[in-house]
Structures are given as C-alpha cells and as structure tokens.
Amino acid sequence: MSSPLLSVEGLRVAARTRRRENLLIEDVSFDVREGEFLGIVGESGSGKSMTALSIMGLLPGPVVQATAGRVLLQGRDVLKMPDGDLRRLRGGAIGMIFQDPMTSLNPVQTIGRQIVEVVRLHEEISRPAAWERAVELLREVNIPAPEERAQAYPHQLSGGMRQRVMIAMAIACRPRLLIADEPTTALDVTIQAQILELLDRLRRERGMAVVLITHDLGVVSEYADRVLVMYSGRVVETAPVADLFAAPSHPYTRGLLNSVPPLSEEVEELRAIEGQPPTPGAWPAGCRFRPRCDESRPACARWDVRLVSVDPGHSAACLLLDDKENAHAP
Amino acid sequence: MTEFSQALRVDLTEDREETRRFLVLRRFFRSPTFVAGFAIVVMLVLLGTGGVWLSPYEATGMDLRNRLSPPTAQNWFGTDNFGRDVFTRVAAGSQLSMFVGLMVVAINAVAGAAIGALAGYLRQLDNLLMRVMDAFMAFPAMLLAIAITAALGPSLFNVVVALAVAYVPKTARIVRGTALIVREQQYVEAAQVAGAGTMRILRVHVLPNCLSSLVVQLTFVFASAVLAEATLSYLGVGLPPPAPTWGNGISDGREYIVEAWWISLFPGLAITFAVLGFNFLGDGLRDVLDPHLPGESE
Numbered sequence: 001m002s003s004p005l006l007s008v009e010g011l012r013v014a015a016r017t018r019r020r021e022n023l024l025i026e027d028v029s030f031d032v033r034e035g036e037f038l039g040i041v042g043e044s045g046s047g048k049s050m051t052a053l054s055i056m057g058l059l060p061g062p063v064v065q066a067t068a069g070r071v072l073l074q075g076r077d078v079l080k081m082p083d084g085d086l087r088r089l090r091g092g093a094i095g096m097i098f099q100d101p102m103t104s105l106n107p108v109q110t111i112g113r114q115i116v117e118v119v120r121l122h123e124e125i126s127r128p129a130a131w132e133r134a135v136e137l138l139r140e141v142n143i144p145a146p147e148e149r150a151q152a153y154p155h156q157l158s159g160g161m162r163q164r165v166m167i168a169m170a171i172a173c174r175p176r177l178l179i180a181d182e183p184t185t186a187l188d189v190t191i192q193a194q195i196l197e198l199l200d201r202l203r204r205e206r207g208m209a210v211v212l213i214t215h216d217l218g219v220v221s222e223y224a225d226r227v228l229v230m231y232s233g234r235v236v237e238t239a240p241v242a243d244l245f246a247a248p249s250h251p252y253t254r255g256l257l258n259s260v261p262p263l264s265e266e267v268e269e270l271r272a273i274e275g276q277p278p279t280p281g282a283w284p285a286g287c288r289f290r291p292r293c294d295e296s297r298p299a300c301a302r303w304d305v306r307l308v309s310v311d312p313g314h315s316a317a318c319l320l321l322d323d324k325e326n327a328h329a330p
Numbered sequence: 331m332t333e334f335s336q337a338l339r340v341d342l343t344e345d346r347e348e349t350r351r352f353l354v355l356r357r358f359f360r361s362p363t364f365v366a367g368f369a370i371v372v373m374l375v376l377l378g379t380g381g382v383w384l385s386p387y388e389a390t391g392m393d394l395r396n397r398l399s400p401p402t403a404q405n406w407f408g409t410d411n412f413g414r415d416v417f418t419r420v421a422a423g424s425q426l427s428m429f430v431g432l433m434v435v436a437i438n439a440v441a442g443a444a445i446g447a448l449a450g451y452l453r454q455l456d457n458l459l460m461r462v463m464d465a466f467m468a469f470p471a472m473l474l475a476i477a478i479t480a481a482l483g484p485s486l487f488n489v490v491v492a493l494a495v496a497y498v499p500k501t502a503r504i505v506r507g508t509a510l511i512v513r514e515q516q517y518v519e520a521a522q523v524a525g526a527g528t529m530r531i532l533r534v535h536v537l538p539n540c541l542s543s544l545v546v547q548l549t550f551v552f553a554s555a556v557l558a559e560a561t562l563s564y565l566g567v568g569l570p571p572p573a574p575t576w577g578n579g580i581s582d583g584r585e586y587i588v589e590a591w592w593i594s595l596f597p598g599l600a601i602t603f604a605v606l607g608f609n610f611l612g613d614g615l616r617d618v619l620d621p622h623l624p625g626e627s628e
Contacts, residue, residue, distance in 0.1 A: 091524035
C-alpha cells in the first residue's frame with residue numbers, strides 16, 4: 001500500500017503555564033489515506049479539536065504547543081514547517097471548516113469576494129478569473145443561482161447556505177485533505193444530512209480525504225470508513241466503522257453505543273455513561289476511563305494502557321484486552 | 331418563458347439592491363439624535379463657508395469708529411472692542427474649528443486605528459503599545475495639550491499635533507477593545523486556516539469590522555477637539571489673538587462682559603452647538619451602527 005496522506009505519530013500537546021504543564025493530548029497516532037473518510041469521535045475536552053489544530057499547525061502558541069511527535073503530511077512534518085510553508089499548506093493542501101457557520105464569514109464582505117480572496121492567496125490568478133471560479137465553486141456546493149448569491153453578504157444567507165459557502169472556500173484550491181470540525185452541530189437535522197451528503201460527494205468526486213470531527217456516532221456510522229474514538233486526550237479505540245459498531249472493544253465505546261437511541265425498537269431508558277469526563281490536568285493515573293468504567297479492576301489504576309490490536313485494523317486501549325492477548329504475569 | 335423570468339429576476343435583484351441602500355439611509359434618518367446632530371453640523375458648515383463669503387467685513391478688519399456696537403442690522407452679532415464684526419469672526423472661527431477638528435480626527439483615524447488594531451490582534455505588541463498609551467492617558471488630555479502647545483509654541487499645526495497626541499490613546503484603546511472581540515471571531519480563524527498572513531487578516535478582516543466603533547469614537551473626538559481648541563485659545567496657548575477662533579472671541583469679550591455681552595456670547599453659543607451637534611451625530615451613529623444591520627435572510 002502507498003504511504004498515507006497524513007500520518008500523526010505519537011502526538012503530544014501540552015498547555016504550559018509558568019508553574020506546570022497540562023497535557024491536552026498524549027500519544028495520539030493515526031493515519032489518513034488518500035480519499036479516506038475518517039471520523040474522530042469524543043466528548044468535549046477529549047482533544048479532538050486540538051488534534052485538528054495540530055494538523056493545521058495552528059495550535060494557540062506560545063501557551064499550547066506540541067511537545068512531542070510528528071504530523072507528517074505528504075511526508076513533511078507540519079510541526080517543524082516554517083511559517084511561509086504553513087500558510088501555503090493551509091487552504092492549499094488542507095482545507096478546514098468549523099462548527100459555527102454564523103460567525104465563520106466576514107460580515108462586511110460579499111461571499112464571492114471572500115472566496116476570491118482565498119483563491120488569490122494561493123494562486124496567481126486575475127480577479128475576474130477568480131470570481132468565475134468562486135461562482136463555479138458555489139455551484140459545486142449546490143447553492144442555487146450562484147452568480148447572484150456570490151454578491152450576497154453573509155447575513156443574507158441561512159446557516160446551511162453559509163456552511164456551504166465555508167465548504168466552497170475550503171475546497172477552493174483543491175485540498176487533498178478536508179478537516180471538518182463539528183460542521184453540522186449548529187444546524188438543523190435536515191440541513192445536517194445535506195451538508196454531510198455534500199462532503200461525501202465532494203470526497204468521491206475530488207478524491208480528497210475527509211476527517212470529520214464530531215460527537216455524533218450516528219453521523220459517523222453513516223459516512224465514515226474508519227473511526228477513531230478519543231477520550232481524555234488519548235485514542236482509546238480505532239477500527240473500520242463496521243467493526244466498531246459490530247464489536248466495540250473498549251468499555252467507553254460500548255458505553256457510547258449504548259447511549260445512542262436505536263431507531264428499530266422502543267427503549268424505556270437510554271443508558272448514559274455515569275459521571276463526567278476528567279478535565280485536562282486532573283487525569284487519573286492508569287486508564288483514564290477507569291473511574292467511570294463498569295469493568296475496571298485494581299490493576300487499571302497501575303498501568304498506562306497502550307493500544308492493543310484486536311483484529312487487523314482494529315485496536316483498543318484496555319487492560320482487559322491486554323490480559324487476554326498477552327496473559328503476562330504482573 | 332425562461333427568458334422572461336430571467337429578466338424579471340435580474341430586475342428584482344437590482345431593485346432590491348437599491349431598496350437596501352435606501353433602507354440603510356432611512357435607518358440613519360429615523361434616528362432623531364442623528365437628524366438633530368446632522369442638521370446642526372450642516373448649519374455650522376454653512377455658517378463657516380457662506381457666512382464669511384456673504385459678510386462685507388473682514389474677520390480681522392477693525393473699525394474703531396464702530397466699537398462695542400450691540401447687535402444691529404449691519405452687525406448681526408454686534409462688534410468687539412476693536413470694532414470687528416462678531417458674526418464674521420464667529421463664521422471664520424467655524425472654519426478654523428472645523429479644520430482643527432478634521433485634522434485631529436484624520437490623525438486619530440489613521441494612528442488610533444493602526445495602534446489599536448495591532449495591539450488588539452497581535453498579543454505580543456499589546457503590552458508594549460498599550461502601556462505607552464496608558465502613559466499618555468495618565469495625563470489629563472487638556473493638560474497634556476497645553477503642555478505640548480506651550481512647549482512647541484502657538485500655531486495651527488502645533489495645536490493639531492497637541493490635540494492629536496491627547497486623543498489618539500483613547501481612540502487606540504477603543505479600537506483595541508473591538509479588535510480583541512473581532513480576533514476571536516471564527517472568520518479570523520477561518521482566514522488563518524485558509525492561509526492568510528497577519529497583515530492581510532488585519533487589513534481585510536480586523537480593521538473593517540472595527541470601523542463602526544471607530545466612526546462613532548471619531549465624532550466624539552471631533553467634538554472634544556473643537557472644545558479643546560477653544561479652551562487652548564481662551565487660555566492663550568492656542569492660535570494667537572488676531573486669529574478669529576471661538577476661544578479668542580470669548581477671551582476678548584471677557585473684560586467687557588457687563589457692557590458688551592455679545593462679544594463672548596456668540597462664540598460661546600457656536601462652541602455649544604458644535605459640541606452638541608457632533609455628540610448627537612455620534613450618538614445617532616452608534617444607535618444605527620452598533621447592532622449590526624439585521625439580516626434580511628431569505
């Protein structure tokens with residue numbers, strides 16, 4: 001198999017204050033292949049967004065910095081790139097869209113001009129030609145009457161339309177990777193589906209990889225090829241989407257799946273996971289899910305758990321699995 | 331059929347564009363404070379340009395046979411102790427005041443906006459720039475202006491410099507406050523993600539979105555500058571005496587206030603109206619500009 005498009009290796013991100021260092025992400029590794037649809041799932045504070053910002057080289061330094069690991073995009077380490085290269089990369093090879101389309105567009109410029117700006121940041125192209133491209137992009141993201149809409153200001157568009165405009169801006173320079181950080185959280189359910197369909201269609205048509213960050217497992221099950229489950233700054237399970245739903249191996253993943261209402265049957269009560277996720281800096285020793293885990297044992301507090309392969313392409317970080325596989329004496 | 335609907339659609343959008351502009355204008359003129367301020371400012375400008383042009387007198391032309399004349403048909407606002415026509419001097423003073431106000435506002439618009447936006451957007455510069463601004467703000471603005479004109483000598487240029495130095499820190503602080511809010515907006519992050527550099531983000535995203543608060547602040551700076559210029563003249567550190575500034579007018583009339591109240595009263599009224607007018611204008615602008623124009627979403 002060819003080398004992956006994006007390869008995150010042992011990434012560790014910390015927030016440094018004068019006194020101490022709070023870990024936000026620890027030992028996160030994963031690959032994204034060309035054209036792949038990867039879902040990253042986790043609660044707030046699990047490090048999903050920090051992972052995305054690391055890939056863009058946009059961690060809010062000097063306080064928050066990547067302290068270890070590599071983020072290889074097409075073989076080059078993003079974390080060590082000079083500023084100029086990083087700027088070419090952002091919007092060039094990687095596009096990104098955000099959660100809130102209401103505030104993602106500059107209110108004092110027409111959307112056409114904003115797309116033109118992005119195109120002209122990366123390509124030597126005349127304004128009229130860039131405008132043509134903007135209209136073309138708006139058409140590609142299914143905005144009706146794109147010639148007229150290009151002259152509209154953001155406040156004249158609905159939330160769904162604005163998110164489409166954001167997508168048009170993100171794909172303006174044909175990125176190989178599109179990072180979508182909770183792109184549908186602020187939208188109505190029907191619009192959500194349309195936006196996700198659009199992302200999926202663009203991925204197929206353009207052969208670009210999509211990393212979808214979300215806390216919605218339903219969304220992931222429908223569109224993603226592979227899923228990465230994060231908890232407290234760590235990857236706790238990664239698997240092809242079918243495997244994850246058929247055989248979740250980490251107690252946290254099982255808990256998440258149990259808390260999703262099934263469509264097929266009536267359920268009296270959803271089983272939520274007890275307790276709250278720990279805040280960064282107050283992580284318990286050993287397995288971080290231990291305090292909320294039904295299956296925890298004393299040993300869970302003693303060892304840092306590594307990802308263990310369950311099936312080909314499917315691994316999880318749980319001591320129970322480790323025991324089964326290695327059966328090593330303590 | 332399709333051609334027809336196409337034509338219709340184009341027509342509609344053009345119409346809408348025009349209606350939109352009309353609506354924005356109407357929003358301004360629906361605010362009574364804005365209308366009042368606008369009217370007063372227009373009257374002052376007319377007084378400055380038309381008054382001097384219409385008057386048969388020179389602002390510095392003396393007529394010693396006609397000293398301390400009360401308001402008459404020939405001298406609407408009376409004459410002062412040198413027999414100069416007070417109306418002409420007030421009108422000429424309006425030109426001077428407007429000029430000083432405009433220059434101070436222009437310097438504030440450039441320097442205040444630049445310093446404020448840089449400090450608000452680039453956190454590394456914030457402490458340095460704002461501490462310098464704080465140092466200037468630690469002096470009362472008036473005292474600082476007096477000190478500067480006293481040191482540089484009284485001239486139109488020096489008055490403008492003194493007032494600009496006195497008011498830029500406040501403008502910078504207000505722009506910085508807005509820039510701090512703007513920099514947290516997602517479109518700034520989106521621009522970073524799209525690969526835009528710092529200067530580009532400042533120019534395209536931060537500054538235009540600070541504009542409404544800057545414009546409002548500038549109208550207040552204009553009012554303060556007019557008042558401060560008059561104060562400087564009155565205290566004798568502004569434009570030196572023959573110059574027909576409002577402050578000089580009040581100062582000239584001080585000794586004759588009992589017999590010839592008109593010498594001080596009319597320049598005083600002019601100052602009052604100018605300050606009132608620009609403050610109204612600013613209040614009206616704030617009412618209209620501050621809540622962003624609500625969307626006509628479709």
